[in-house]
Amino acid sequence: MAPTLRPLVTEASPSRTSGTVLVWQYLMLVWRRSALSTVIAGIVTPLLYLLALGFGLGTLVNSGPGAASLGGVSYVKYLAPALVTAAALQAGVGEAAYPVYSRFKWSRVFWGISSTPVSTAQITNGQLLFLATRLAIGSALYYVVVLVFGAAGGWAGLLVIPIAVLTGASCAVWVMALAGRMRREGTAFNVVFRFVVVPMTLFSGSFFPIERMPGAIRWLAYISPLWHGNELARAAMLGTGSGLAVLGHLVFLVVLGGAGLVTARHAFSTRLIV
Amino acid sequence: MTGATLQPQVRTTLLLRIVPLHLYAGRTHVILERSLLAYQRSWLVVLTGFFEPVFYLLAMGQGLGSLIGQVSTVAGPVAYAAYIAPGLLATSAMNGAIFDSTINVFFKLKYAKLYDGMLAASLGPVDVALGEIVWSLIRGGLYSVAFVLVMLVMGLLASWWALLAVPVALIVAFGFAAVGMAITTFMKTFQQMDWITTALLPMFLFSTTFYPLGVYPRAVQILVECLPLYHGIELIRGLCLGLVSPGLFLHLLYFAGMIGVGVTVASRRLERLLLR
Amino acid sequence: MNRQHRPWIGNVESRWSGVASAVVKSTPSGGRPELDSREPGAEPAQGSQSTDSMISAIGLRKSFPVKSGPDVEAVRGIDLQVPRGEAFGFLGPNGAGKSSTMRMIACVSPRTGGDLRILGLDPARDGVRIRARLGVVPQQDNLDEELSVRENLFIYGRYFGIPRRACWAKADELLEFAQLQEKSRARVDALSGGMKRRLTIARSLMNDPELLLLDEPTTGLDPQARHVLWDRLFRLKQQGVTLILTTHYMDEAEQLCDRLVVMDDGRIAAEGSPAELIERFSTREVLELRFTPGAQEAAEPRVADLAERIEVLPDRLLLYTPDGEATLNTVLAAGLRPVSTLVRRSTLEDVFLRLTGRSLVD
Numbered sequence: 001m002a003p004t005l006r007p008l009v010t011e012a013s014p015s016r017t018s019g020t021v022l023v024w025q026y027l028m029l030v031w032r033r034s035a036l037s038t039v040i041a042g043i044v045t046p047l048l049y050l051l052a053l054g055f056g057l058g059t060l061v062n063s064g065p066g067a068a069s070l071g072g073v074s075y076v077k078y079l080a081p082a083l084v085t086a087a088a089l090q091a092g093v094g095e096a097a098y099p100v101y102s103r104f105k106w107s108r109v110f111w112g113i114s115s116t117p118v119s120t121a122q123i124t125n126g127q128l129l130f131l132a133t134r135l136a137i138g139s140a141l142y143y144v145v146v147l148v149f150g151a152a153g154g155w156a157g158l159l160v161i162p163i164a165v166l167t168g169a170s171c172a173v174w175v176m177a178l179a180g181r182m183r184r185e186g187t188a189f190n191v192v193f194r195f196v197v198v199p200m201t202l203f204s205g206s207f208f209p210i211e212r213m214p215g216a217i218r219w220l221a222y223i224s225p226l227w228h229g230n231e232l233a234r235a236a237m238l239g240t241g242s243g244l245a246v247l248g249h250l251v252f253l254v255v256l257g258g259a260g261l262v263t264a265r266h267a268f269s270t271r272l273i274v
Numbered sequence: 275m276t277g278a279t280l281q282p283q284v285r286t287t288l289l290l291r292i293v294p295l296h297l298y299a300g301r302t303h304v305i306l307e308r309s310l311l312a313y314q315r316s317w318l319v320v321l322t323g324f325f326e327p328v329f330y331l332l333a334m335g336q337g338l339g340s341l342i343g344q345v346s347t348v349a350g351p352v353a354y355a356a357y358i359a360p361g362l363l364a365t366s367a368m369n370g371a372i373f374d375s376t377i378n379v380f381f382k383l384k385y386a387k388l389y390d391g392m393l394a395a396s397l398g399p400v401d402v403a404l405g406e407i408v409w410s411l412i413r414g415g416l417y418s419v420a421f422v423l424v425m426l427v428m429g430l431l432a433s434w435w436a437l438l439a440v441p442v443a444l445i446v447a448f449g450f451a452a453v454g455m456a457i458t459t460f461m462k463t464f465q466q467m468d469w470i471t472t473a474l475l476p477m478f479l480f481s482t483t484f485y486p487l488g489v490y491p492r493a494v495q496i497l498v499e500c501l502p503l504y505h506g507i508e509l510i511r512g513l514c515l516g517l518v519s520p521g522l523f524l525h526l527l528y529f530a531g532m533i534g535v536g537v538t539v540a541s542r543r544l545e546r547l548l549l550r
Numbered sequence: 551m552n553r554q555h556r557p558w559i560g561n562v563e564s565r566w567s568g569v570a571s572a573v574v575k576s577t578p579s580g581g582r583p584e585l586d587s588r589e590p591g592a593e594p595a596q597g598s599q600s601t602d603s604m605i606s607a608i609g610l611r612k613s614f615p616v617k618s619g620p621d622v623e624a625v626r627g628i629d630l631q632v633p634r635g636e637a638f639g640f641l642g643p644n645g646a647g648k649s650s651t652m653r654m655i656a657c658v659s660p661r662t663g664g665d666l667r668i669l670g671l672d673p674a675r676d677g678v679r680i681r682a683r684l685g686v687v688p689q690q691d692n693l694d695e696e697l698s699v700r701e702n703l704f705i706y707g708r709y710f711g712i713p714r715r716a717c718w719a720k721a722d723e724l725l726e727f728a729q730l731q732e733k734s735r736a737r738v739d740a741l742s743g744g745m746k747r748r749l750t751i752a753r754s755l756m757n758d759p760e761l762l763l764l765d766e767p768t769t770g771l772d773p774q775a776r777h778v779l780w781d782r783l784f785r786l787k788q789q790g791v792t793l794i795l796t797t798h799y800m801d802e803a804e805q806l807c808d809r810l811v812v813m814d815d816g817r818i819a820a821e822g823s824p825a826e827l828i829e830r831f832s833t834r835e836v837l838e839l840r841f842t843p844g845a846q847e848a849a850e851p852r853v854a855d856l857a858e859r860i861e862v863l864p865d866r867l868l869l870y871t872p873d874g875e876a877t878l879n880t881v882l883a884a885g886l887r888p889v890s891t892l893v894r895r896s897t898l899e900d901v902f903l904r905l906t907g908r909s910l911v912d
Contacts, residue, residue: 017711026705030696037465045475052479057338059489066341108692114658115686116709116757117678187318194322202333212340274614274659 019118023126024133026113031134038134042141046083050149053207054079069209071240080151081233082206084142084160085167088135089226092168093197095131096175097189101182104271111272120269127176128261132169139164153237160233166250167229170257173264180267200226228252324417327366328424331359334484335428345486349432349517356430360511361483363421363443367414368474368503371447374410375454376470380461383547407451407537411444418443425514433516442513442526446506449529452536453502459543477503502532602670604761604792605632605655609664612650624650626816627664632794634760637787639803639810640796641898643908646813648796649689652765655794656686669761682710685759685791687751689766695739699730699749702738707756720756728752728782744775751782762786764795768802780805800898812898812905819905824898831904832896833858835874839867839881839888849886856880861903870900 031038058075061067070078103109113123139161146152175192182188203213203220204227210218221227228249235241235249335355344351418440425431454470461467481503487495498504505525512522612625625647632638640648653659654666657673657680666673668680693702703721704714712720725731728748733741741749747767754762767783768776783806787793797803803810804824812819812827820827837857841849846867853860857869857877871877874893881888903909 017708019709022708022711025708026694029701029705030694033696041472048476048479052476053484056480056489057485060342060345060485061338064342066343069341107695108690109694110692111688111690112692112706112753113709115656115681115684115688116706117682117711118709119678191318191322194326198326199329199333202329203337207334208337208341212337214336272658274653 019122020125020129022118023113023123024129027127027130028133031130038138039141042138043145046087046142046145049083050076050080050145050151053083054149054151066208066212069211071238073238076149077151077153077238078234079207080146080149081160081237082204082230084139084146084164085226085229085233086201086206087142088139088164088168089171089201089229090197091138092131092135092172093175093193095134096172097179097192100127100176100179101189104180105182110268114272120272121265123272124176124261124265124268128169128173128264131172131176132165135165135168135172136161139168151237153239156239157237159236163229163232163236166253166257167225167232170253170260171225173257173260177260177264177267180264180271200224205230225253225256320413323366323370323413324420327362327417327421330362331355331424331428334358335430338484347486347515347517349515352432352515353430355428356432356515357486357511358484359425359428359430360439360514361481361507363418363425363439363514364446364503364506364510365478365483366417366421367443367447368450368477368506370414370417371407371410371450372454372470372474374413375407375451376458377467378410379455379458380464380467383459407448407455410451411447414447415440415444431514433514433518435513435516435518439510439513442509445526445529445533446509449502449506449532449536452533452540454536456536456539456543459540459547477501482507502528505529602634603631603667604634604636604669605630605638605794606667607631607655607664608666610651610654610661610666611663612647612654612659613662623816625654628811628813628816628818630811630818632792634792635790637783637793637795637806637808639807640794640813641798641800641803641810641902642796642813643798645815647816648813649765651813652763652794652796656684656763657681682757683760685754685757685762687747687754687762687764687767689769691746691750693738693746693749693753696737698735698737699741700725700734702749703753703756706753710757712757717756724752724755727755729778742775744771744778747771747775747779748782751779755786759791761792761794764793766796766798768797768799776802800902803898810898812902814902814906820901827898827901828896832900833870834872834896835870836894836896836900837869837871837874837877837881838892838894839869839886840865840890841867841888849888852884852886853881856884859904863909868900868903870896 054076058079061070061075067075104111110123114120118126142164143152143158143161147157175189178188178192199220203217204210204224205221206226210221210227213221231241232246232249232253235246335358339354342354345354345357346352347357422431422436422439425436457470458467461470480498481501482498483503487498490498505528509522509525509529512518512525607628607630609627609629610625611623611627613621613623615621628647628651640646640651642648650659654661654673655668657668657677660674669683671680673680694705697705700718700721703724704717707717707720708714722734725734728751730745730748730752733745738746738749751764751767754764764783768779771779780802783793783795787806793806795802795806807824809821809823810827811821820831822830839849839853846862849867850860850862853867853869857871859870861868861870869877869881878891878893881891899909
C-alpha cells in the first residue's frame with residue numbers, strides 16, 4: 001500500500017494575493033495563539049497606568065504649583081494621550097526585537113519563506129504590516145479604556161489610534177533593521193531598551209511638559225519620535241497645537257518611518273540573499 | 275571535518291532548543307549571558323541596570339517635581355525628588371532580585387540541567403538556592419551603592435541614617451530573591467514565568483513609589499500595606515529622610531519572614547525536583 | 551475531463567517560458583508526463599523531454615567577501631547538466647562548496663560568475679518564477695515551532711499562491727505521504743528530529759515542484775529515520791520528480807543517485823554514476839589490514855606490490871585489488887601477521903580517498 005502523490009489539481013487562474021499579504025497572514029496566524037493574553041494585557045495595563053498615574057499621581061499634580069502649565073486640563077486628560085503612544089512604542093519595539101530576530105536565527109522561518117516566490121522586500125513589508133496591525137489593536141483597546149475614564153476628548157480623539165501606530169511603527173521598523181543585522185546573541189536589544197527606549201519614554205513630555213526640563217535636555221525631546229507622537233496625540237485628544245505644528249510632527253514621523261523601512265529592507269535582503 | 279557529528283550537536287545546544295516565543299527567548303539569553311559567561315562580555319548590560327533608576331530619578335524628580343512642588347510627609351515637606359529616590363532604590367533592588375532569581379533559575383532548571391551537576395557533586399539544595407541569591411545580591415549591592423552616591427550628589431539625603439540604606443536594600447533584595455526563587459520552582463512553562471513580571475507592574479505602580487499613601491481611600495490603603503514593595507519603600511525612605519522610628523523594625527521583620535519562607539520553600543522544592 | 555496538472559506559480563504570470571511550455575502542452579497528461587504509466591526502476595525517458603534541461607551550469611562560481619583579506623571562493627568554476635527525472639548528487643566533505651552550489655540552484659544566492667540556467671531560465675532575472683517551481687529541503691530546519699504540523703504545510707503552500715482549500719487538501723495528502731497523519735495537529739516542537747525532517751520534505755512538495763533540492767537530508771538522523779526518508783525519496787523519484795541532493799554519506803549517494811559529482815574545495819573532482827566512479831577510481835574489492843602500532847611501517851614496503859594500489863591510513867593499510875581473498879592469501883603467504891583483516895567491496899569513500907587523498911568523514 002504505497003502512498004503516491006497526485007499532482008495538485010487546481011484551476012488555471014493564479015492567485016492575486018501579494019507576497020506581503022501572505023507574510024502578514026502567516027504572522028497573524030501565529031499571533032492568534034497568544035491573542036487572548038495580548039487582549040487581556042491590552043486592557044489591564046492601561047487600566048493600571050490610568051488609575052495609578054492618572055489619579056494617584058494626578059492628585060499630587062493637580063494640587064501642586066505647576067498644575068496650570070498642563071494647559072487647563074486635569075492630569076489624567078493630560079497624561080492619557082501620552083500613555084497610548086508610549087504603549088505603542090514599547091509594544092512595537094518589543095515585537096520587532098526578539099520575535100523578528102528569532103525568525104532569522106532560531107526558528108529561521110524567514111529562510112524558509114525566502115525559498116518561495118515571496119521576495120525579501122515582501123517579507124519586510126509583511127512583517128511591518130503585522131506590527132502595525134498589532135499596534136492598531138493594542139491602541140484601540142487603550143483608547144477604549146481611556147474613553148471609559150472620560151479622557152478621550154471627542155471624535156478627534158479617535159485619531160490617537162493611527163497616531164500611536166505611526167509613532168510605534170516608525171521606531172519599531174528601525175529595531176527590525178537591527179534584528180536583521182544582528183548575528184550574535186541578542187544583547188544589543190537590551191542596550192537599546194535601556195538606553196534608548198526608557199530615556200525616550202521619560203524625557204519626551206509624556207508625564208510632564210518638556211518646558212520643565214532644562215534647555216539642553218529639551219533638545220533631546222525635539223528629536224524624539226515619541227515627543228512628536230505625544231504632540232500629535234494631544235492635538236487630537238485635547239485640541240492643542242497649531243495646524244503647522246501638527247504637519248511638522250507628521251512629516252517627522254513619516255520620514256523617520258520611511259527611512260527605517262528602507263534600512264530594514266536592505267538589512268533583510270542582505271541577510272537572506274547571500 | 276566531522277560533518278556527521280557536528281549536526282547533532284548543533285541541534286541539541288541550548289540555543290536551538292529554546293522555543294522562541296515572543297520576548298521570552300531574548301530575555302533568557304540576556305540572563306544566560308550575564309550569569310554563565312563572565313560579565314566581561316556583558317558589562318554593558320550590567321551597566322544598563324544602573325542607569326535605569328537614575329534616568330527615572332532625573333526625569334521624574336526634576337520634571338514632575340517642578341509640577342508637584344513638595345510632598346508632605348511625617349517629617350515635613352520634602353522635595354519630590356527626595357521623596358521618590360528611596361522608592362526607586364527599593365524598586366530597582368526588587369527588579370534586580372526578581373530578574374536573577376526567576377528567569378535565570380527557571381532556565382537553568384529546565385534546560386541547562388546545571389543544578390543536576392551541582393547536586394551530583396554533593397552540594398545540598400540549600401547551597402544551590404543561596405548561591406544563586408548571593409550572585410544577584412552582589413550585583414544588586416553594586417547598583418545600590420552607586421545609586422546612593424547619585425542621591426548624595428544630588429543632595430537628596432537628609433540624614434546619616436541613609437548610610438544604612440545600602441544594607442537594607444540588600445535585605446529587601448534578598449527577600450524578593452528568596453520568594454522569587456521559591457515561586458519559580460513551581461513554574462512549568464515560559465508563559466507562566468511571564469505572569470511573575472506581569473504581577474510586578476501593579477506593585478511598582480501602586481506602592482507609594484511616586485506618591486504617598488494618602489491619595490488612596492482607606493480600604494485601598496490597607497491593600498497596599500500588604501504589598502512587600504511598600505514595606506521596602508517605607509524602610510528605605512525612612513532611613514533616607516531621617517524618619518527613624520521603632521516602627522521600621524516591623525518592616526524589617528516582614529522581610530525577615532520573606533527570606534525565611536522563601537529559602538525554606540525553595541530548598542524543599544529544589545530537593546524534590548532534583549534529588550528524586 | 552482533461553485537467554491541467556500544473557504546479558502553481560502564485561502571483562507570477564502563468565505563462566511558461568518556451569521549451570518547458572512546449573513540453574507541457576504537447577504531452578497529454580500535462581506537466582508530469584508518464585506519471586502513472588511508468589514502471590518503477592525504468593530509465594528516465596530521454597526522448598520526449600530531451601529538450602528539458604533542469605539545470606545547466608557552465609563555469610559557475612561563487613565567492614564571499616570577507617572583512618579582512620581576500621574573498622573566500624566557495625565554488626570555483628563548475629560545469630553541470632542535469633536532465634529531467636534524474637536523481638543527481640553532490641558528494642563531498644563540509645566546505646567543499648555543495649551548499650553554496652545548492653543555494654545558487656535554489657535561486658536564493660546570486661552567482662559571482664559563470665552561466666546558470668534552471669528550468670531554462672536565468673536566476674538573476676527570473677528567480678521568483680523559478681522558485682515557484684522548485685522544492686527546497688534546507689540543511690537546517692526552518693519550520694515554525696509554534697504552529698501545528700498541518701498549519702506549517704498550509705501556510706507554506708500559501709506562499710505559492712495556492713488557494714486556501716487546495717492548500718488544506720494538499721497538506722492532508724502530504725501528511726499521508728510523510729506518514730505524519732497522527733501528528734497533524736501536534737506542535738512542531740513536539741516532534742522528533744526524524745519527523746521534523748519528514749515534515750520539511752513534505753512541505754517542500756506543497757507546490758508540486760519539478761525539481762526538488764535536498765541539502766544533507768539525513769544528516770543527524772538515526773538509521774531507522776534515514777531509511778524511511780530514503781524510501782520516500784525513492785518513491786518521488788519514481789514519480790518523475792528530479793532530485794538534487796548533497797550528502798557526505800556514501801551509502802546515501804549510492805542508494806539514491808543516478809549520477810553524482812564528487813566536489814572538493816569548490817571544484818568537481820569527478821563525475822559519473824556510482825558504479826562508474828567506483829570502476830574508474832577504485833578496484834572491485836578492498837583488503838583492509840590492521841597491524842599492531844609500529845608494525846605497520848615495517849609492513850608497508852612488503853605489501854607494496856601485492857595489490858594494484860595501496861593507501862596508507864593512520865590506523866590501517868588499504869590494498870586495492872580485484873580479488874580481496876586472493877590478495878589476503880598472498881599477504882599471509884608472505885609471512886605478514888596483521889592483527890585483523892577485512893575484505894569488502896569498494897565504496898565511494900574509496901573513490902573520494904583516491905581523488906583527494908582524504909577521507910570523507912574524518
